[in-house]
Amino acid sequence: MDFKLTEDRRMLEDTISRFLADKYSISKRNDIAYSETGHSAQIWAEMAELGIVAALFTEIEGGFVGQGFDIALVFEALGRALCPEPFLGALLTGKALAAGGAEHADWLNSIVSGEKIGAVAFEEDQSHYQLQHVATSATKTASGYLINGNKAVVTHVEAADIIIISARLSGNVDDQSGLGIFAVAADIAGLEIQDYANVEGGRSGQLTLTNVALPPEALLAEGDAAFELLETIAGYAHLALSAEALGIMEVLKFSTIEFLNLRQQFGVPIGKFQALQHRMVELVLDIEQARSAVINASTLPCDKIDRAKRLSAAKLTVSATGTKVAEEAIQMHGGIGMTWEMPVSHFAKRLVMIEHLFGDEDYHLARYIELSKV
Amino acid sequence: MQDIDHFRAEVSHWLNENCPKTMRTPMPDDEICWGGREFAFVSDDQRLWLNRMAARGWTVPAWPKKYGGGGLNGAQQKILAEQMQAINARSPLQSFGIGMLGPALLEFGSEAQKLHYLPQIASGEIRWCQGYSEPDAGSDLASIKTAGVDEGDYFSVTGQKIWTSYADKADWIFCLVRTEPDAKKHKGISFLLFDMTSQGVSTKPIELISGESVFCETFFDAVKVPKQNIVGGRGQGWTIAKYLLNHEREMIGGSDLLFGGADVCALASAQIGVDENGRLNDSILRAELAKFIIDEMAFDAHLAMTKNYMRAGNQLGARSAELKYLGTELNQQRQNHIMAIGGLGALIWSSHNNQTHQTPRQWLRSKANSIEGGTSEIMLSILAKAVLKMPS
Numbered sequence: 001m002d003f004k005l006t007e008d009r010r011m012l013e014d015t016i017s018r019f020l021a022d023k024y025s026i027s028k029r030n031d032i033a034y035s036e037t038g039h040s041a042q043i044w045a046e047m048a049e050l051g052i053v054a055a056l057f058t059e060i061e062g063g064f065v066g067q068g069f070d071i072a073l074v075f076e077a078l079g080r081a082l083c084p085e086p087f088l089g090a091l092l093t094g095k096a097l098a099a100g101g102a103e104h105a106d107w108l109n110s111i112v113s114g115e116k117i118g119a120v121a122f123e124e125d126q127s128h129y130q131l132q133h134v135a136t137s138a139t140k141t142a143s144g145y146l147i148n149g150n151k152a153v154v155t156h157v158e159a160a161d162i163i164i165i166s167a168r169l170s171g172n173v174d175d176q177s178g179l180g181i182f183a184v185a186a187d188i189a190g191l192e193i194q195d196y197a198n199v200e201g202g203r204s205g206q207l208t209l210t211n212v213a214l215p216p217e218a219l220l221a222e223g224d225a226a227f228e229l230l231e232t233i234a235g236y237a238h239l240a241l242s243a244e245a246l247g248i249m250e251v252l253k254f255s256t257i258e259f260l261n262l263r264q265q266f267g268v269p270i271g272k273f274q275a276l277q278h279r280m281v282e283l284v285l286d287i288e289q290a291r292s293a294v295i296n297a298s299t300l301p302c303d304k305i306d307r308a309k310r311l312s313a314a315k316l317t318v319s320a321t322g323t324k325v326a327e328e329a330i331q332m333h334g335g336i337g338m339t340w341e342m343p344v345s346h347f348a349k350r351l352v353m354i355e356h357l358f359g360d361e362d363y364h365l366a367r368y369i370e371l372s373k374v
Numbered sequence: 375m376q377d378i379d380h381f382r383a384e385v386s387h388w389l390n391e392n393c394p395k396t397m398r399t400p401m402p403d404d405e406i407c408w409g410g411r412e413f414a415f416v417s418d419d420q421r422l423w424l425n426r427m428a429a430r431g432w433t434v435p436a437w438p439k440k441y442g443g444g445g446l447n448g449a450q451q452k453i454l455a456e457q458m459q460a461i462n463a464r465s466p467l468q469s470f471g472i473g474m475l476g477p478a479l480l481e482f483g484s485e486a487q488k489l490h491y492l493p494q495i496a497s498g499e500i501r502w503c504q505g506y507s508e509p510d511a512g513s514d515l516a517s518i519k520t521a522g523v524d525e526g527d528y529f530s531v532t533g534q535k536i537w538t539s540y541a542d543k544a545d546w547i548f549c550l551v552r553t554e555p556d557a558k559k560h561k562g563i564s565f566l567l568f569d570m571t572s573q574g575v576s577t578k579p580i581e582l583i584s585g586e587s588v589f590c591e592t593f594f595d596a597v598k599v600p601k602q603n604i605v606g607g608r609g610q611g612w613t614i615a616k617y618l619l620n621h622e623r624e625m626i627g628g629s630d631l632l633f634g635g636a637d638v639c640a641l642a643s644a645q646i647g648v649d650e651n652g653r654l655n656d657s658i659l660r661a662e663l664a665k666f667i668i669d670e671m672a673f674d675a676h677l678a679m680t681k682n683y684m685r686a687g688n689q690l691g692a693r694s695a696e697l698k699y700l701g702t703e704l705n706q707q708r709q710n711h712i713m714a715i716g717g718l719g720a721l722i723w724s725s726h727n728n729q730t731h732q733t734p735r736q737w738l739r740s741k742a743n744s745i746e747g748g749t750s751e752i753m754l755s756i757l758a759k760a761v762l763k764m765p766s
């Protein structure tokens with residue numbers, strides 16, 4: 001069972017998979033992911049050239065497909081190669097700019113073409129996935145806005161040219177109302193970045209904003225629309241990350257089965273042992289369930305509640321399953337699964353990272369309950 | 375496209391005209407129409423509904439018309455299912471003939487066998503039971519001992535089957551019999567069809583943990599089975615048996631029965647109450663039910679994709695084990711939740727006026743889901759070997 005693959009989608013998948021298979025051996029990937037920049041400007045440019053970033057956007061947004069299924073397909077392929085290039089930032093930044101209207105067309109185009117790199121900065125030290133928890137302040141001035149505050153664990157922030165931030169125009173720290181979403185040039189005065197490496201490679205950073213002066217047109221959304229936009233963007237993150245995790249789980253599945261069939265103990269391949277066979281099959285069935293959940297989410301229905309429910313269901317399922325797949329893959333590999341040498345460990349680490357991005361299992365469970373009034 | 379729209383309109387119109395009002399309500403277990411010579415219809419409407427659907431071939435929409443089916447293509451089958459669902463139409467007929475024997479006959483039966491047996495299944499005239507398991511042959515099914523001795527025109531069948539569901543209500547049996555005693559285990563089995571009223575057949579119901587008695591011990595004492603009643607060739611029974619089991623597993627795993635019935639959330643809200651935000655008062659149960667519903671949603675999507683895949687003419691093969699495992703594990707969870715929601719009251723077996731209580735019975739019945747049609751452990755082993763190609 002698979003995503004419904006149209007001819008166009010098959011070609012897109014082919015393009016990505018072939019490119020990554022060519023350019024992205026695991027050792028090359030690790031060199032790039034664990035480097036000072038956490039990604040490769042050259043490979044990013046080549047992938048953008050192939051239209052892989054543009055595939056995340058609709059024609060109106062300047063791209064060429066951009067349905068939920070296309071987004072899922074791209075990220076699943078990226079997951080299979082454990083690609084640390086800043087696609088998620090591009091997707092989320094682009095969607096935010098698109099919501100900001102015609103004034104942001106230039107920046108949007110530069111994101112869709114891959115010329116500029118985007119990052120989104122929603123989390124803060126205390127926010128723990130709650131999008132409405134925003135202490136960073138935006139003060140209206142005669143010439144625009146003045147932003148002050150901190151943003152935490154912003155993926156690829158050091159590499160980014162454009163950063164989307166949430167800041168509070170009014171109200172209390174946890175209010176859903178009173179927010180503003182701003183598009184900020186990364187080289188603006190008063191913006192400081194403390195960049196660090198992630199557990200699975202790639203980079204993130206802490207953002208400090210001190211009297212950052214923004215022009216009025218930097219505001220993408222405010223009031224109720226701001227929180228709604230935050231949720232919409234987070235929704236794209238849920239879909240993209242869930243699909244990426246699926247790609248990673250597929251790889252771990254195949255490599256673990258392969259290992260079980262090769263590794264000999266007691267004079268037979270260990271895959272002959274029923275205890276391991278059953279564990280392996282249960283893992284595979286869990287991955288199938290996760291795949292169904294992601295497909296359910298990929299339809300991105302217009303109804304807001306239905307859409308959010310499906311997205312949370314997918315992220316929750318993928319988080320729970322991903323953690324289990326990571327642990328079981330390592331366990332069934334034995335000692336060698338613990339080594340830096342083996343791809344398994346890097347794939348497993350990325351799964352754990354994904355679980356924690358844009359809401360973990362508990363967060364999405366609580367959210368699902370809120371949404372569906374269980 | 376136009377043809378399809380036309381078909382949809384026609385189906386919708388016909389169903390509205392022909393489906394009796396009483397056949398548009400949720401169907402309790404004891405109102406399932408199984409068909410058969412002895413079947414006692416619960417109402418005239420039930421009989422009418424069966425006959426009307428059978429006349430159109432829509433009890434088995436995918437089968438060819440000449441065998442009593444509807445001859446519908448995949449897209450049409452989907453439309454019929456959707457339109458039936460739209461008016462909550464009950465399934466007009468359920469049977470082992472439809473879900474198990476039919477597909478096997480379509481694949482392995484001779485033309486004469488298909489023309490004879492399939493229309494009787496489609497119309498609900500003949501009810502079938504499955505004679506596979508024996509006291510010493512359960513998971514290790516190929517070790518069956520029931521013997522068919524070659525007597526020229528017929529086999530003389532002697533032996534015992536067990537767990538034969540509805541053997542006491544069925545008209546005919548499809549049965550695994552060892553006809554080639556000298557061949558290797560899997561090669562010595564033949565797939566025989568015979569009338570349960572044949573001389574030498576007897577059944578003894580076994581009571582289930584749920585208090586029902588759906589299955590029997592079935593005894594054969596020198597039962598004469600004409601040689602023309604063999605499906606496929608002599609010694610080919612195992613291939614047919616496995617093929618049929620795949621369909622049985624599809625049927626169990628994809629059964630609407632497993633997933634129809636009460637909405638667990640509504641049940642919980644009514645029983646336990648909700649807070650000012652509309653959430654269940656019990657926060658732990660709330661989390662557990664949410665996880666369950668999320669799993670169920672994923673499985674529904676899986677099932678829908680699987681059905682489309684099959685309607686396009688594909689066979690699931692060994693992957694039916696996946697459907698069976700996931701579907702039945704989920705149903706058991708569902709029943710566990712219903713028990714948890716019910717609290718102490720859920721354990722009441724029957725009320726003072728001898729009304730049976732369904733909750734504990736269905737919960738207990740669901741325990742069989744991971745045993746019947748092949749146990750969950752066997753499903754995992756099949757998937758490991760046949761699908762993941764792990765060593766055996």
Ligand SMILES: Cc1cc2nc3c(=O)[nH]c(=O)nc-3n(C[C@H](O)[C@H](O)[C@H](O)COP(=O)(O)OP(=O)(O)OC[C@H]3O[C@@H](n4cnc5c(N)ncnc54)[C@H](O)[C@@H]3O)c2cc1C
Binds near residue numbers: 503506511537
């Ligand atoms: C409600 C119900 C209806 C049924 N209807 C029918 C019917 O109509 N016709 C019919 O022919 N049969 C029917 N059956 C029988 C059913 O197919 C068997 O019960 C089933 O195949 C298991 O066989 P068994 O009961 O002999 O258990 P066993 O095979 O003895 O198994 C006992 C336990 O051992 C485990 N086990 C066995 N072998 C292995 C192994 N190799 N690896 C790991 N674990 C193993 C099993 O999973 C199980 O947990 C029905 C059963 C039930 C419960």
